[in-house]
Amino acid sequence: MKTYVKLVLCIVMILAPGLNIRGEEPAVIAAEDGGGIQHAIDRLLEQDPDLQGALAGISVRSLSTGKILYGHMGDIRLRPASNLKLLTAAAALSVLGEDYSFKTEVLTDGVQRGKTLKGNLYLKGKGDPTLLTKDFEEMAENIRKKGITSIRGHLVGDDTWYDDVRYSSDLAWSDEDQYYGAQVSALTASPNEDYDAGTVILEVTPGSKAGKKPAVAVSPKTNVVNVVNHAKTVPEGKKKDIEVKRDHGTNTIHIQGTIPQGASKVRQWVAVWETSHYALDLFKKALHRQDIHILGDAKIGETPKNAELMTVHQSMPLSELMIPFMKLSNNGHAETLVKEMGKTVKKEGSWEKGLEVMRTELEALGVDTDALLLRDGSGISHINLISAHQITKLLYSVQHEEWFSSYIRSLPVSGASDRMVGGTLRNRLTNPSVKGKVRAKTGSLSTVSSLSGYIDTKSGDTLIFSILLNQLLDDEKGQEIEDRIAEILAAS
Template sequence: MPVSRVIPHVQTLLFAITTSAALVVSTTVPAAAHVSADDSDPVADLRTDIDTILDDPSLEGAISGVVVRSLDEDDTLYSRNAATPLLPASNMKLLTSAAAMDVLGPDYTFRTTVSAGEDPSDGVVDGDLYITGTGDPSLTVDAVADLAGEVADSGVTEVTGDLLADDTWFDDTRLHPDWEEGDEPYYYAAQISALTLAANDDLDTGVVNVTATPGDRVGYPVDVALEPMTDNLSLTNRTKTGTATSARTLDVRRKPGGNAFTATGGLPLGGSPYATLRTVHEPTDHAAHVFADALADQGVKVHGEVGRGTTPADSEEVAVRHSDELSDLLIPFMKLSNNGHAEILIKAMGRETLGEGTWQAGLVQVKPALDRIGASVKDVRQADGSGLSRGNLLRADIVISLLDAVRDEPWYDDWRTSLPVAGGQDRMVGGTLRNRMVGTPADGNVRAKTGTLTGVSALSGYVTGTGGEELVFAIINNGHSGPAPRDVQDAIAVRLAEFSRTTTTSADALQPRPGAPRALDVPDAPGRSVGDLECTWAEAC
């Protein structure tokens, strides 16, 4: 991606930050400015050390909102720009997930049904067959196959009419107006629909898997495939296998407004296979075509076309699938920072409360929910559920307020479990933190939500100090021009894991651990080209 795309947004970001900071300058508390460090005072040492960490050159010209609070002692250990509204990136998911647990409930499930427009008792549906979605983010290819199997088990062998997909539980606005147009091909900006397919075990919705293997000889086409491939997709292969020393230049794109994919570039001879994800246009249609193929595999013949329609009120249900409960769905959502899941939850909240599956109806549920939980909602500006929008603004002290308040909720344990765990090598444990803080006192200790956009990075969550003291922290960095300052965030988190009110920490504790992987050394995740990055331009960050 051309660098010229990044620069205007960094400039916009800095303007937004400067403007926001000016509005709240009177309430900003510079933590260590008025604290005289005392070698015998562990809290003063902590403040000095965090100040030192934040002086890292990677944050030159940036603004950082940082707050550390003790849950045991109910005091603030550190505060810098606590009340400055900043872009939170995926830290916005902390608010979305907590609100969803309050509004929808931890036992909430998504329902997908198959209904016959006419009585199918003789095995023939004389009319149309409908598949109706309510936003299930876990509707995998296997789940669709199970639905088709249930249709066949009901005795249905033939449909004289069409197979129609009903996605009217949500509106038909697929992409948030704040999202960058250039992001649409990438998995983190997939279109949102009430009937969408999860293409992999990570439950990435609205996408297809792209796989590519070098040809047998130089000049031969690369073997490129889309999965699941259906009649509504097309793939033009213009690739070539390069020499063994050539670079990987393969790319797969689709024209906006359709599902005509084109593969270009190449892979080196004898090189490793390549895998990534690409979004589909109109995920409802793609899910319907996958279901049509599954019905055919089950021997159910559909004479008509695959299209869309609204399920009649008097239709007869022939198959149904309930998703896992929301408390379980939070795991892939929060561990892997799944943007699509966040937006689905926003629209689901709107549908369940106001009867409107829209961003507008769902977003207005968040602040009242946080208020019921007991968290501060002052100065929150939420434009979407995931944090992909640059219209979001969030203060570090509000994040702390939420992390504290949710502990009194009956669903707190499930919510806390959904947060990534530093160094947890299982993807559904460590998530976006599985390769961070490995081999440090924070390993297996820090539970926190990450966040990344160009010029924006965040890490907020829970950590236990060496003395057993429970701490919450929020770190939101805005306006840095280079890579995300994850090493800075990790150094603060490790320092908190070493904190004790009865002992001091030497300066050596602030140095990187020999042998521990750096925060940016993140290997590729299955099906993704750039590991755990959540940034706006994922393949360039």
């Protein structure tokens, strides 16, 4: 009997895209052709070959009433990919507040005698994922302004604000050297204003002639990584095929393949191993540029409780950080915010405590937390589960929060060419009927594609929608399906 039940369930799940499963009673929006969005979306789900054998969870609500206007498998838990960031962003804004900022402190346990600091200098990270080379430079300048030119002690990096777990529980080992899988540490650094914390940027440029090794530049300059260049420059017209990989557990980066003469450079982000050492190295270099001589070693440790504060760097407020976080779908920001929520509320900067805080806050925002599974803050885990109806329920409730303007401003805008406006939607939904009318979070994992947010319709209404597509053979095809559904909604 159990075998028979399992077989029936499997058949239902496989055929699900063609079924009209609704957990709440929907109304129907009448379109100009009289068919309404129900008929148009149902027909798309039934006829699109890329959805055969796949799962499609769809929810559409009225922004003004919250009433469900359309649902297809709306109560079925599916993998949200980066649509999970909608939950993380809402919880973080609610717990931490729009004005919240991260601090990085420089402290000492020594005393200044003339131009010499007799004691250790501590760089204490408190989670800031936006530290750039110029910020380390500014902190070093502030030390120099105190008249210090020599430190008779060690330079110590302190990352104890969070726990020592660097990766979320379900991160694949093969993603560890990718920018989206970088380590999460209380002390870290970013290479540019995309703020992909814990990464460096490698640029590979063709050599002067065929047979020569291409030139390789690392930004920012750091002694932490070791680049081994196996690549070759080949004649013009030949194939460009450069591969950049970091060895697991080390900071040795291998570059292999070919790059033709005259070809454009290859630019790639690589996550470093032990980001605390990376940030400390950038600070050490900044001190040297200020002609501050350090007699001791650079190492990782803990700041004594009686250490004296010398200078502090404050990050941008959370309202501004939301822009690169959500527009560019920054995984590191999401996981940092989870740990920071745990540190702020439960005095422990860990995924476990942060997710506990997140669940509590989401429940207060109307989400049924008993009906979802949270494993991280970014959505990179394939074990995260939530239904489309729960996402639209959240998107309805948050519009009444005082921080909603920061929240909705952070969402990518369809067809907007400015990278910090259009974000991950800048090259999608560019038709006049939908351009600029969709504000939504994208999501993509292997076999998963998602899109959830707000859409302005032809009739002048605003709809809340969530589309979760799972078990896809081609997740890029999922984006095309999402865009077609968005066009249907916009035309209503």
